[in-house]
Amino acid sequence: MNTSVTLLAGGVGGARLAHGFARALDALTCVVNVGDDTERHGLHVSPDLDTVMYTLAEMNDEERGWGLTGESYATLTQLERLGEDTWFTLGDKDLATHVVRTARLRSGEPLSAVTAGLAGALAVTARLLPVTDDPVRTRITTPSGELEFQEYFVRRQHADAVLDLAFDGIEDARPAPGVLDAVTGADLLVVAPSNPFLSVEPVLGVPGVREAVRSTAARRVAVSPIVGGRALKGPAAQVLESLGHDVSALGVARLYAGLVDVMVIDAADEALAEPVRDLGLEVLVTDTIMGGPDGRERLARELLALA
Amino acid sequence: MNTSVTLLAGGVGGARLAHGFARALDALTCVVNVGDDTERHGLHVSPDLDTVMYTLAEMNDEERGWGLTGESYATLTQLERLGEDTWFTLGDKDLATHVVRTARLRSGEPLSAVTAGLAGALAVTARLLPVTDDPVRTRITTPSGELEFQEYFVRRQHADAVLDLAFDGIEDARPAPGVLDAVTGADLLVVAPSNPFLSVEPVLGVPGVREAVRSTAARRVAVSPIVGGRALKGPAAQVLESLGHDVSALGVARLYAGLVDVMVIDAADEALAEPVRDLGLEVLVTDTIMGGPDGRERLARELLALA
Numbered sequence: 153m154n155t156s157v158t159l160l161a162g163g164v165g166g167a168r169l170a171h172g173f174a175r176a177l178d179a180l181t182c183v184v185n186v187g188d189d190t191e192r193h194g195l196h197v198s199p200d201l202d203t204v205m206y207t208l209a210e211m212n213d214e215e216r217g218w219g220l221t222g223e224s225y226a227t228l229t230q231l232e233r234l235g236e237d238t239w240f241t242l243g244d245k246d247l248a249t250h251v252v253r254t255a256r257l258r259s260g261e262p263l264s265a266v267t268a269g270l271a272g273a274l275a276v277t278a279r280l281l282p283v284t285d286d287p288v289r290t291r292i293t294t295p296s297g298e299l300e301f302q303e304y305f306v307r308r309q310h311a312d313a314v315l316d317l318a319f320d321g322i323e324d325a326r327p328a329p330g331v332l333d334a335v336t337g338a339d340l341l342v343v344a345p346s347n348p349f350l351s352v353e354p355v356l357g358v359p360g361v362r363e364a365v366r367s368t369a370a371r372r373v374a375v376s377p378i379v380g381g382r383a384l385k386g387p388a389a390q391v392l393e394s395l396g397h398d399v400s401a402l403g404v405a406r407l408y409a410g411l412v413d414v415m416v417i418d419a420a421d422e423a424l425a426e427p428v429r430d431l432g433l434e435v436l437v438t439d440t441i442m443g444g445p446d447g448r449e450r451l452a453r454e455l456l457a458l459a
Numbered sequence: 460m461n462t463s464v465t466l467l468a469g470g471v472g473g474a475r476l477a478h479g480f481a482r483a484l485d486a487l488t489c490v491v492n493v494g495d496d497t498e499r500h501g502l503h504v505s506p507d508l509d510t511v512m513y514t515l516a517e518m519n520d521e522e523r524g525w526g527l528t529g530e531s532y533a534t535l536t537q538l539e540r541l542g543e544d545t546w547f548t549l550g551d552k553d554l555a556t557h558v559v560r561t562a563r564l565r566s567g568e569p570l571s572a573v574t575a576g577l578a579g580a581l582a583v584t585a586r587l588l589p590v591t592d593d594p595v596r597t598r599i600t601t602p603s604g605e606l607e608f609q610e611y612f613v614r615r616q617h618a619d620a621v622l623d624l625a626f627d628g629i630e631d632a633r634p635a636p637g638v639l640d641a642v643t644g645a646d647l648l649v650v651a652p653s654n655p656f657l658s659v660e661p662v663l664g665v666p667g668v669r670e671a672v673r674s675t676a677a678r679r680v681a682v683s684p685i686v687g688g689r690a691l692k693g694p695a696a697q698v699l700e701s702l703g704h705d706v707s708a709l710g711v712a713r714l715y716a717g718l719v720d721v722m723v724i725d726a727a728d729e730a731l732a733e734p735v736r737d738l739g740l741e742v743l744v745t746d747t748i749m750g751g752p753d754g755r756e757r758l759a760r761e762l763l764a765l766a
Contacts, residue, residue: 194562
């Protein structure tokens, strides 16, 4: 199929939909959040980029949703013995990605070039772009104080209420080479069923990206990450709630109204189609729960039909 | 035993004798070569320090002489897949050492402090000192051109003739904190049966170290790494030969004459005792081939008896 698709993505939800598109067409560009990038043991880790990359390479651990299949943890066990904090799980194979990324970043390559090299080595044919080569770091204000993103997400298992969010560095971040063109030049622009605040906002918030989404001639579609009032994965429901939004596909639609043309909601939320239409959005009601590769491809093809 | 021993050491030979001393006494300081330190995949690797550390921790692979027992290679295999040169073998557990060392060096800790931290985490009680915190890098001139040390040693398996040696940075290197005191304050100073040119010279060549060896009140002993005209391990024989020295305990003794008081040669070389004495050196003829831990301790105790 010749339609070109650009997907704005966070981690798991974005990765699964990216996989569906990659099976359906050639011209896929994923613009990925880097707000949850972190440094562990001196290594630069890009969890969302890696989840999308590993999923596209069909090497990811489908059960956990992150990391690689068939992982071992010999290095992590030894890191612990050497006195390192090891609450952030890093597998032996996964570590190779971070070691190479770190070495290439330190040698002066931008993250986008490093990402292209890694994805190419893993035979990923979709284009994988960090939204920016500049550092953006998500910080979460909770009742227990301000937390670095992975501290909130992994160490404390996103159990804290999110009172506020900040994306350090985002005002000065420039879109990575290719990002704006990918948004303005696509036939179909898709906001993945990723966390609107933790994954999508730090993509849209990079200066120029939201404006490109507003001005693109592409058909613009967002998929709700909330189904039946719950998030399929991760803390999207809690974050919406604690920031004062409806925990529903309607609450998500309100966030994207004015930015996208079509809201995709799950069949379980059919009753919300009318109020979403009242926001001025078209609505596609379908099965949004992607199971395995076939389900991902089916959803991707339904979205392609909207273009 | 209350005797304090300082050992000038390279890799395997130094590590084994260090292990013998550590079993025999408490007050052991190892001053270790860093000329073969290298950067692999952006990680700082200190092969000699690690061989001594792992041996003292009784975690080293005795058969190979380097690396850790029970190693796996999941990260290295993945590094290769990502397009990295992987001729320098790094095990998963071993990588943890390099990851931690690199992170701590980048955060500003000197190598000596990093080394103390790593050794402490592995319950090594002997003091392990890099001869210097400054970068010293051994380069080898061969008929095929100049090679970085590990290129010569590992990649080309020390098959090239050594025409010349250089230790980049050594003129500006300062002895690490504690090194000079360890040399001047010891009861017994031992030059390990390590390669005189590749391992011992970049230790002695750090400004101040050779002078400290000359002026110390310690009893000074060197153990020949050449037995019966051959090196027990590594390229000591070839290097001696290609640099124009006798490939024998006598050739080694000539290098250390004026610097040490006692030359320790193997029983197989008893015939050389007289010519070594003629250089003005005392001679101890004994079994210098350390097998397992007991053999190492036996040799260490024989050397202690010289103090």
